[in-house]
Amino acid sequence: MYAINARHYLNDKGAIAPEKGAAKKMVEFVMAVVAHASNFDRAEEVPGPLCHRCKQSEDQHVKTAMDDDEIIHWFCPTCSSEGRISDWQGIFWDLSRSAASDAAISPARR
């Protein structure tokens, strides 16, 4: 079980802090989970992000949810990876206050 504070992985511009490697991939996954779970306008059938741990060829999408304390959860039915994400409110990937539905866009690179 991962317990993640979303802001710990962002730089002072609010972009993903790790610049390469496994850490960057993991943070990109976490932010995709935040975007998916916080987009209340999303159609129910839109799948969650691809699992960070399953091989991409398996095309395994995680389930996302938000609890009453606004903690975001993800769960992968294939490899049982799961985690919870806190302190995501107001970051770029927080879609809860906008009508935008395109969740996968990252902030522009410098």
Ligand SMILES: [Zn+2]
């Ligand atoms: Zn998985």
